[in-house]
Amino acid sequence: MIRERAYPVDPWHIRETRLDLDLLAQSESVFALANGHIGIRGNLDEGEPHGLPGTYLNSFYELRPLPYAEAGYGFPESGQTMVNVTNAKLMRLLVDDEPFDVRYGELRSHERVLDLRAGTLERTVEWVSPSGQAIRVRTVRLVSFTQRSVVAFLYEVEPLDGPSRLILQSELVANEQLPPMSKDPRVAAVLDHPLQSEEVLEQRTGGLLVHRTKASDLRMAAAMEHLVETPGKHAVTTEGHPDWLRTTVACKLEPGQKLRVVKLAAYGWSSHRSLPAVRDQVGAALASARLDGWEGLVEAQREYLDAFWDHSDVKVEGDPEVQQAVRFGLFHTLQAGARAEQRPIGSKGLSGPGYDGHTFWDAETFVLPALTYTQPSAAADVLRWRHSTLDLARERAQTLGLQGAAFPWRTIRGQECSAYWPAGTAGFHIGADIADAVRRYVQATGDYDFEREVGLELLVETARLWRSLGHHDRHGRFHIDGVTGPDEYTAVVDDNIYTNLLAQQNLLTAADAAKRHPDLARKLGVDDEETASWRDAAASVHIPYDKELGVHQQSEGFTRLQEWDFENTPPEAYPLLLNYPYFDLYRKQVVKQSDLVMAMYIRGDAFTPEEKARNFAYYDARTVRDSSLSACVQAVMAAEVGHLELAHDYLGEAALMDLHDLHQNSRDGLHIASLAGTWISLVAGLGGMRDFNGQLSFAPRLPSRINSLEFSLLWRGLRLRVAVTADEVTYSLRNGGGSARLVLQHHGKDVEVTQVKPVVVPIPPAGAVGPAPTQPAGRAPVRRATS
Numbered sequence: 001m002i003r004e005r006a007y008p009v010d011p012w013h014i015r016e017t018r019l020d021l022d023l024l025a026q027s028e029s030v031f032a033l034a035n036g037h038i039g040i041r042g043n044l045d046e047g048e049p050h051g052l053p054g055t056y057l058n059s060f061y062e063l064r065p066l067p068y069a070e071a072g073y074g075f076p077e078s079g080q081t082m083v084n085v086t087n088a089k090l091m092r093l094l095v096d097d098e099p100f101d102v103r104y105g106e107l108r109s110h111e112r113v114l115d116l117r118a119g120t121l122e123r124t125v126e127w128v129s130p131s132g133q134a135i136r137v138r139t140v141r142l143v144s145f146t147q148r149s150v151v152a153f154l155y156e157v158e159p160l161d162g163p164s165r166l167i168l169q170s171e172l173v174a175n176e177q178l179p180p181m182s183k184d185p186r187v188a189a190v191l192d193h194p195l196q197s198e199e200v201l202e203q204r205t206g207g208l209l210v211h212r213t214k215a216s217d218l219r220m221a222a223a224m225e226h227l228v229e230t231p232g233k234h235a236v237t238t239e240g241h242p243d244w245l246r247t248t249v250a251c252k253l254e255p256g257q258k259l260r261v262v263k264l265a266a267y268g269w270s271s272h273r274s275l276p277a278v279r280d281q282v283g284a285a286l287a288s289a290r291l292d293g294w295e296g297l298v299e300a301q302r303e304y305l306d307a308f309w310d311h312s313d314v315k316v317e318g319d320p321e322v323q324q325a326v327r328f329g330l331f332h333t334l335q336a337g338a339r340a341e342q343r344p345i346g347s348k349g350l351s352g353p354g355y356d357g358h359t360f361w362d363a364e365t366f367v368l369p370a371l372t373y374t375q376p377s378a379a380a381d382v383l384r385w386r387h388s389t390l391d392l393a394r395e396r397a398q399t400l401g402l403q404g405a406a407f408p409w410r411t412i413r414g415q416e417c418s419a420y421w422p423a424g425t426a427g428f429h430i431g432a433d434i435a436d437a438v439r440r441y442v443q444a445t446g447d448y449d450f451e452r453e454v455g456l457e458l459l460v461e462t463a464r465l466w467r468s469l470g471h472h473d474r475h476g477r478f479h480i481d482g483v484t485g486p487d488e489y490t491a492v493v494d495d496n497i498y499t500n501l502l503a504q505q506n507l508l509t510a511a512d513a514a515k516r517h518p519d520l521a522r523k524l525g526v527d528d529e530e531t532a533s534w535r536d537a538a539a540s541v542h543i544p545y546d547k548e549l550g551v552h553q554q555s556e557g558f559t560r561l562q563e564w565d566f567e568n569t570p571p572e573a574y575p576l577l578l579n580y581p582y583f584d585l586y587r588k589q590v591v592k593q594s595d596l597v598m599a600m601y602i603r604g605d606a607f608t609p610e611e612k613a614r615n616f617a618y619y620d621a622r623t624v625r626d627s628s629l630s631a632c633v634q635a636v637m638a639a640e641v642g643h644l645e646l647a648h649d650y651l652g653e654a655a656l657m658d659l660h661d662l663h664q665n666s667r668d669g670l671h672i673a674s675l676a677g678t679w680i681s682l683v684a685g686l687g688g689m690r691d692f693n694g695q696l697s698f699a700p701r702l703p704s705r706i707n708s709l710e711f712s713l714l715w716r717g718l719r720l721r722v723a724v725t726a727d728e729v730t731y732s733l734r735n736g737g738g739s740a741r742l743v744l745q746h747h748g749k750d751v752e753v754t755q756v757k758p759v760v761v762p763i764p765p766a767g768a769v770g771p772a773p774t775q776p777a778g779r780a781p782v783r784r785a786t787s
Contacts, residue, residue, distance in 0.1 A: 007659060009320045014114040014328060014659070019102060025051025025667030030658060031114050031121050032332075032351035032670070033143040036340035036378070038151060038267050039350020042112070042121060045091045045139050045155065046100055051667060053176055055087045056350045058343040060269050061357065061412045062194045063215040066419040074399050074425060080412040082346070082357025083194050086174040086209055086222035088265035091155050093137065094167040098129045100137070105129045116331045117309065119145065119301040126160070134160040146300040147292075148339040149285035153263040154294055163254050170263055172209050172222050172245040195220075197242035198275055206286075207238055207245045210279055220269035223282040225290065227262040234259075264289040308334060311712050311719050311734075312374035314682055318707035319648075319786040325655035326682060329675030333370050336672050337378040342385045344412065345672065352669020358410040358417060361430045361486075362629065364437035365602075366673035369680060372441050373713045379441050380450055386434055387454045389414030390461060397465060400425065404464030407431050422491035422582075426484040428469060431462040432502035436602065439509045443694050446716040452520055456513050460524050463510035463534050466503040470537060477542040485555065486629070487595035489576070489585040493555035495542050498599040501606050504541045507534040543606075551618045552611065554596040564590035564622070566776035574779075575626035575663075590776075591619060593627035594634055601636050601684070605692040613641040613770065620773040628657050631781065632677025636685040642769035644686075644703035649781035651681040683711050687722060688747075697745035698731075700724040701763060705786045718742055720753065724763075732758035 006023070007014050007030070016027060024044075028051050031042025041054035061080040068075060093100040102110065108126040115122065125137045140154040157166060175193045195211035198219070206225035212218065226247050228236055234251035251259055266285035268278050289297065312330060316323040336349030344359035345367050363382060371379040386407070392414040393405035400406055408416035409427045418424025438455040442448065470480040480503060485496035511531040514521035521531075544553035553559050573579040576590065585592075594601075596619050600612050607615070616637050625631055635650035657674040658666045683689050686709055688699030696715055702708070702724060709724040718740055723730040733740055733755040742753045746761050753759050775781070 009324050011320070011323050012116050012327065014116070014324070016112040019107065019110040021049055021103070024049060026661050027112075028052060028054070029351050029666050029668070029670050031112060032335075032349075033119075033121055033141060034335040034350040035143045035145050035148055036336060036338045036343070036345070036350070037148040038143050039335075040089055040141070040143060040151060041352060042114075043089055044102070045089065045123065045153075046093060047087075047090045048101065049103060052352065053084065053087060053178060054352060055085050055089065056082055056353075056357065057085050057220060057267055057269050058340055058350060059412055060085060060213075060218055060220060061216055062191065062213045064191065066417070068419060072421065075421065076416045076418065076424065078415075079356065079417040079419070080216070080358070080415070081191060082353055082412065083213065084176065084178060084353070085195070085220055085267070085269075086172050086211065087176055088151055088172055088222060088224055088263070088267075089141070089153070090169075090171040090173055091139070091153065091261075091263065092169040092171070093157060094169070095129050095133050095135055095159075096131065096165050097167075098131060098133070100127060100129075100135070102127065108134075116327050117302065117305055118298070119305050119331075120298070133162070133164055135164065136160055140298075142297065142301050143335075144289075144297055144301060145304040145338055147285065147288055147297070148341070149266045149268055149282065150289045150297070151265045151267070152289060152294060152297050153265070155261045155263065156258050158258045159253050159255050161255065163252060165252050166250070166259055168249040168259065168261060170224065170226060170247045170249070170261065172207070172224055172265075174209055174211050174222075174243045195243075199279065200240040200242060200245065201279075202238045202240035202245060204238055205236055206247055207240050208279060208282065209240075209243075209245055210275055216271075218269060218271050219273070219275065219278050220267065221278045221282045222265065222267050223286050224263060224265045225286050227264070227290075227294070229260040231257050262294045308375070311714060313712070314679065315708070315710040316682065316706060317709075318705055319652075321784065321786070322652060322655050322678075322682075322706075325659055326678045328659065329655065329678040330370070330374070332670055333367060333672060333676045333679070334375060334378075337367065337371055337382065338375065340378065340381055340385075342381050342388065344385055345382055346412075347672060348669030349672045351672075352667070354665065354668030355410065356417070357412055359412070360410050361427075361433045362673035364430075364433040366629065366632070366680065367676045368437045369440060369684075370676040372437075372444050373683075373715070374679075376441065376445050376447075376714060379437070380445075380447070380454075383434070383438060383441060383450075383458070384454055387458055390457065394461065397468075402465055403468035404466075405431065405458075405461035406465055407434060407462075422484050423488060426482060426492050428465070428480075428483050429485055429496075429499045429502055431465050432499065432506045435459050435462045435506040435509060436502060439505070440691065443691060444715055448516070451513060452517055456517055456520055457524060459506065459510035459513050460521070460526055463507050466507055467533055467537055470503070472537075472540065476540055478537045478540040479542050485595045486598050487554065487591050487593055488627075489590050489592040490555060490558065490595070491582070491586055493558070495544050496555040496595070497543055497552055498554075498595050500541045500543060501599050501603040504538045505603060507538040511535050511538075549618070551615050552596060552607075554591070554619070558589065561587060561589045564588045564776075566779070569777070571778050574624065576624060577626065589622050591623040593625065593630035594623065594637075595619075597623070597637050598633050601633055601640075604640070604690060609641075612637065616641050617770070617773040620775055622776065624776050624779050625653075628663055628671040628674040629677070631657075632674060632681045632685075635681040638773075639685040639701065640688065640699070642766060643772050644701055645705075645783075646772055646781070647681075647685055648703040648705060649783050651678070651685060652784050653781045654678050654681050682709060683713070687711060687724060689713070689722075695745060696742075697748075698722065698729070699747050700729055701766060702726055715742065720744075726763075728760055728762050730758050730760050
């Protein structure tokens with residue numbers, strides 16, 4: 001586990017001032033660079049020591065068997081696993097024949113800095129070889145946002161005490177040896193050497209490797225080129241083999257002289273294009289990178305991020321850790337989706353192999369809200385990818401005996417890849433989460449062309465699923481039985497409120513969209529009778545409620561289940577799913593992650609303020625947060641019901657999930673949903689932002705330890721800036737001209753904002769707030785000192 005404040009608090013940098021070999025894997029995730037198309041883990045340049053090597057291409061995967069002790073109808077037959085592709089990071093240095101290796105000799109200093117404004121990872125090392133040769137190494141790397149196929153590296157080395165003979169070996173390596181990824185020998189066999197060589201091309205200053213996967217039949221190419229600068233005599237040669245390509249630079253330097261090498265690398269892959277086409281694609285990408293050169297790539301990266309931060313930055317005064325963490329989270333959220341371009345966003349982004357690289361409902365429910373209001377084109381592309389998998393979702397629904405589209409619980413390409421049927425089959429809420437993301441995007445952008453081209457069909461097919469999956473009882477109430485909601489400790493239940501309320505919204509949103517686009521709706525087979533049935537089902541959705549306790553039931557009968565014995569559950573028994581059988585979890589009142597609380601955030605229009613307060617207190621006492629998805633939502637609802645200090649505590653947990661490795665699994669990749677959830681905690685939590693029924697509203701209040709909060713939103717082409725202090729809020733527009741106007745709600749009252757003059761409004765006094773909710777024994781969020 002990363003020690004608290006392992007990285008010094010800095011508003012724009014993540015800085016590692018000493019190298020801890022026991023935490024290499026975690027730091028490799030923290031220092032990962034990506035652009036949504038390519039991802040590289042923050043491994044040391046020389047490759048060793050390492051925690052977990054990794055280079056990834058979005059949606060480049062291998063098929064593998066899904067093992068079952070007992071087969072069942074409708075179980076997926078094969079899984080998909082993200083492949084560690086050809087590694088271009090490797091740059092091995094020899095100093096007078098001794099390999100530069102931080103485990104040997106003397107490491108005088110070692111610093112790595114992730115610059116969130118420059119989009120680069122810089123490393124500076126001073127090292128003395130076992131024979132006494134002292135050198136200084138400086139490296140910088142970037143994954144380009146502006147040229148999505150390009151990765152670039154700067155490598156500089158200079159002797160410090162005397163003349164040195166330096167040999168730099170820069171490599172492309174495929175099928176590199178990895179730690180075991182599965183205990184199942186059938187799976188391990190598939191993932192061992194998944195790439196088959198198709199072509200090797202070597203030139204004096206670089207070359208190219210083309211490989212193909214064995215089962216998924218995907219082709220990829222990786223190419224590299226080197227620009228060498230050094231005084232005096234030097235030699236450059238390249239040799240190639242099926243799984244590796246090595247360019248060697250040899251020179252002699254005196255103290256004060258430098259060897260400077262710029263390594264340009266390019267990646268491309270396809271499931272359809274021929275070998276020459278993929279080979280030429282990476283050749284063209286290299287040519288483009290060469291045209292800009294190192295300085296041009298660095299400048300373009302900075303300009304791209306300057307524009308992003310200008311309309312996306314969140315400023316927090318009073319909590320420096322959260323200030324650093326929210327920018328870290330936004331940066332990695334951007335890296336996960338900026339250039340995904342109709343590919344999914346995995347739960348770990350492209351920062352590690354956790355969850356096999358799969359995308360879940362996390363993307364639509366946590367990541368896309370942050371992108372919708374800061375980088376809407378990236379959000380739209382993820383939904384376009386979902387639309388491209390509609391035929392597979394329809395096939396899955398047919399297999400399950402349902403109409404419409406049943407989207408997968410976890411996938412890379414679009415097929416269901418979960419061997420755990422209570423989630424993979426019963427986790428139907430993913431369809432409503434996708435519909436909610438469509439609703440949010442169209443509402444926030446006013447992009448009705450997108451609704452026509454993509455959104456309507458997604459809404460229609462998911463609505464058909466709910467109408468098929470649910471049923472009316474003899475009293476006319478509409479039930480959705482046998483499903484698993486967000487809380488995976490309560491599986492295969494009837495009338496999960498989150499599922500029912502999101503399905504209700506899905507049905508109504510689909511009916512409204514069909515009314516807006518009648519011609520297209522008719523082409524999809526939608527008629528008035530069908531939309532009427534959607535509205536009828538939505539109007540009669542059953543919402544379980546316990547009148548005796550005065551709280552909603554997470555699912556039918558939840559509040560009558562046996563209570564979990566939290567007092568006698570030792571700290572080392574968490575997460576519970578690794579220490580207790582699922583049947584025991586399923587039959588008791590213990591919540592893995594926000595479920596009903598999540599429903600109160602997304603469908604807050606379906607609850608009264610009094611219901612929210614009672615529900616929050618009841619479920620907070622039963623939620624153990626064994627999922628990284630929970631803390632950010634609990635922060636939002638704690639703030640809404642008036643428990644601002646508790647909201648701040650939950651915010652801190654969400655924000656520091658990876659920087660402090662709170663769940664002790666950041667080695668496998670970052671928790672992208674929790675990182676995006678930090679933005680949600682601040683903007684929707686402390687900022688009180690909601691967007692019900694097309695109305696943008698805010699109800700901001702700050703906890704005592706935060707002095708001010710500023711954030712921006714993109715809303716229908718207008719850039720809204722919100723600046724919150726303890727007593728007042730300033731709303732301003734930064735574009736749109738003098739005629740631009742936006743009517744929003746502030747604590748329930750209309751406020752008109754124009755670009756001519758900011759609007760300053762007071763924050764009304766808070767109403768009476770009851771006792772602070774309690775949490776399960778030992779599971780309360782940590783209260784941090786903020787200065």
